[in-house]
Amino acid sequence: MKIARVMFTLPLPEPFDYEVPDDFDVVPGSYVRVPLGPNERTGVVWDVFENAEEARDLKSVYMVYPAPPMPKSVRDFVDWSARYTCSNPGAVLRMVLRVPSALVPSRTQTVLEKGNAEVARMTPARARVLELIDQFPPLTAAELAQEAGVSTSVVKGLADQGVLSRSERLIDMPYEMPAPLDGVHALTDEQSEAADLLRQRVRGDAFSVTLIDGVTGSGKTEVYFEAIAEVLTSHPQGQVLILLPEIALTQAIMKRFEARFGAKPTEWHSGLSDAERRRAWREVAHGRARIVIGARSALFLPFPNLKLAVVDEEHDGSFKQEEGVIYHARNLCVARAKFEAFSVILASATPALESLHNAQQGRYGYVKLAARPGASRLPDVSLVDLRSDPPERDEWLSPVLARAMAENLEAQEQSLIFLNRRGYAPLVICKACGDRLTAPGTHNWLTEHRYTGRLVCHLTGFSMRRPSACPKCGARDSLMGVGPGIERVAEEIRRKLPQARLELLSSDTVQSGDDIRALIHRMETGQIDVLIGTQMIAKGHNFPGLTLVGVVDADASLKGGDLRAGERTFQLLSQVAGRAGRADKPGRAMLQTYQPEAPLMVALAGSDRDSFLAVEDEMRDVMGMPPHGRLAALILSFPDDQEAARLAREIGMMAPNAESVDVWGPAPAPISLLRGRYRWRFLVRADLNVDLSAYMSAWRKALKLPAQARLQIDIDPYSF
Ligand code: ADP
Numbered sequence: 001m002k003i004a005r006v007m008f009t010l011p012l013p014e015p016f017d018y019e020v021p022d023d024f025d026v027v028p029g030s031y032v033r034v035p036l037g038p039n040e041r042t043g044v045v046w047d048v049f050e051n052a053e054e055a056r057d058l059k060s061v062y063m064v065y066p067a068p069p070m071p072k073s074v075r076d077f078v079d080w081s082a083r084y085t086c087s088n089p090g091a092v093l094r095m096v097l098r099v100p101s102a103l104v105p106s107r108t109q110t111v112l113e114k115g116n117a118e119v120a121r122m123t124p125a126r127a128r129v130l131e132l133i134d135q136f137p138p139l140t141a142a143e144l145a146q147e148a149g150v151s152t153s154v155v156k157g158l159a160d161q162g163v164l165s166r167s168e169r170l171i172d173m174p175y176e177m178p179a180p181l182d183g184v185h186a187l188t189d190e191q192s193e194a195a196d197l198l199r200q201r202v203r204g205d206a207f208s209v210t211l212i213d214g215v216t217g218s219g220k221t222e223v224y225f226e227a228i229a230e231v232l233t234s235h236p237q238g239q240v241l242i243l244l245p246e247i248a249l250t251q252a253i254m255k256r257f258e259a260r261f262g263a264k265p266t267e268w269h270s271g272l273s274d275a276e277r278r279r280a281w282r283e284v285a286h287g288r289a290r291i292v293i294g295a296r297s298a299l300f301l302p303f304p305n306l307k308l309a310v311v312d313e314e315h316d317g318s319f320k321q322e323e324g325v326i327y328h329a330r331n332l333c334v335a336r337a338k339f340e341a342f343s344v345i346l347a348s349a350t351p352a353l354e355s356l357h358n359a360q361q362g363r364y365g366y367v368k369l370a371a372r373p374g375a376s377r378l379p380d381v382s383l384v385d386l387r388s389d390p391p392e393r394d395e396w397l398s399p400v401l402a403r404a405m406a407e408n409l410e411a412q413e414q415s416l417i418f419l420n421r422r423g424y425a426p427l428v429i430c431k432a433c434g435d436r437l438t439a440p441g442t443h444n445w446l447t448e449h450r451y452t453g454r455l456v457c458h459l460t461g462f463s464m465r466r467p468s469a470c471p472k473c474g475a476r477d478s479l480m481g482v483g484p485g486i487e488r489v490a491e492e493i494r495r496k497l498p499q500a501r502l503e504l505l506s507s508d509t510v511q512s513g514d515d516i517r518a519l520i521h522r523m524e525t526g527q528i529d530v531l532i533g534t535q536m537i538a539k540g541h542n543f544p545g546l547t548l549v550g551v552v553d554a555d556a557s558l559k560g561g562d563l564r565a566g567e568r569t570f571q572l573l574s575q576v577a578g579r580a581g582r583a584d585k586p587g588r589a590m591l592q593t594y595q596p597e598a599p600l601m602v603a604l605a606g607s608d609r610d611s612f613l614a615v616e617d618e619m620r621d622v623m624g625m626p627p628h629g630r631l632a633a634l635i636l637s638f639p640d641d642q643e644a645a646r647l648a649r650e651i652g653m654m655a656p657n658a659e660s661v662d663v664w665g666p667a668p669a670p671i672s673l674l675r676g677r678y679r680w681r682f683l684v685r686a687d688l689n690v691d692l693s694a695y696m697s698a699w700r701k702a703l704k705l706p707a708q709a710r711l712q713i714d715i716d717p718y719s720f
Pocket of ligand 1: 188217218220373542
């Protein structure tokens, strides 16, 4: 008896066995339909084996989908990812098989090609059709008739006689990828050298990782395009994946790809409709999609022939998925590359400490782009000391920055003001009773939004109309917004520069991709004088007329104080500052800070990243933290306050003893109350030679917890 071991997209600990009927063609990787409990489900065959004993009473496979089997390397990657992230393989498989309906074959249509029969009686109309038939790929009768300028009956007549032959074509069969076009720019010497090295590294069928470390605007994209072109030419079936932070999936980059490669890449992100998703999945699984651009989840698509993955802005926090299977797409991409022997290119102006460390150790190749091409120069970064140059009461822009903005407006150049706080005020207090308004069931402050007239919790999504009286003491007109959000700073700018054309960009002020694109277009074409925004404006856009960047609160993201806060702040602020000055206009950036002497600020002002990172790296080394050690987090959540604390202590006592592993906690998690659940956290540090995933899984296995308790394991936590 032939038995198939089937994995489902369900969080089950084990695959299930099914009997394979004799006439079914089932191989490892086949997608099958099988009974499960009272239902039917789609699953993937993980393994096939013969069982001589015939004794087992198994249910049978119902159906095999006519889709290419999932390659072994992809199944191995699923197994490995599950183990690494301490998840069930089924939960990982669910990310690969996001659209089971994509397995059903798509509709077909009839197309015509040259047939065998000779034409019996030639007419001018028939001659026109026959002239054309070799010049096009197979077309439908209607398409062919239109091209030839004849009626469809002429075409059909030829097909009936066998002069044209009919065949079936999948409707969503996409273009053949045309040969890459030439690069748009002549590369600079530095860029050519980088491109040569990359081409060499991506040419073979070997695992490799290369880091492109280049200042914003130095041509990183231009250079990795060369590597992509190399892969497309040297591997006629090869596929290329480009992972971008979700936010950067703008049409601008799609257009650049189209201009360079002659066809639109396949997109994969949360904005797709079901039909688009189905189609994209099928194109990838059948190997027809040669270039795929996507957000982090595109990493799990079942590419049969992936040859190169590019992770652009590799340091970006949005590559970390924090729910369900918790993973970092950059890290898992490198892991997948090992299973499938392909090349990875990481690109960033501010690479993660981990990636730089790997490059220094020789594990990754390294390419540096130090200059912007042509006359374009890096912005001049200066610090504004808020202690000696403070803003007026209830204002947030210091006189120096305000003056620079006024001068810029005078010179008809654009300014960008960055503040990573949505809304009007990040905190609302009652002047009568002193209460700070929080979202129900949490300790999170409510943010005041004037644009929508609401108070909003940015963590839970809770929102309410701004009340006219304090919900606690009932005093009327006593509520007051404290601190600045971008709406409030916009108000100040309107007061100071009433003639400026001012716009706001945050997730509250623009709703759809179309809104964002329209706003970006207005900025690109000089229809905006001052743009104020949150981190949505930090990356990915080139604004040729932008010459001044002002950062309202450069200290903001340092306040959380976790291990990576310094590194992250440096990355964010360099990125924001890098928006200023492109093409022929020099730019400048002004950072408002209360601690201009802090090493991070000094490094930003001197554009001296390397000495800042050297200090960070040394600190991590001393503490045995990544990249010099491993880190994981365990988070318990429970609906009751007291019981949560008690359970957390109990979990702590069950932590296995292991050499070179330190367990810290329990401590209240950074978000200590979320959706009515109290959260406690352990941080676990280990030396590099420890299998920390195995340790965490063993710990979880040893626990017996009440049903309402929830545990989350986060390997390589990004913020903590
Ligand atoms: P990065 O990815 O490093 O930010 P890009 O590849 O986006 O840099 O290049 C920045 C800008 O400079 C783009 O508008 C690009 O078209 C242009 N550019 C890049 N290389 C050259 C070159 N060799 N000559 C002229 N323009 C270039």
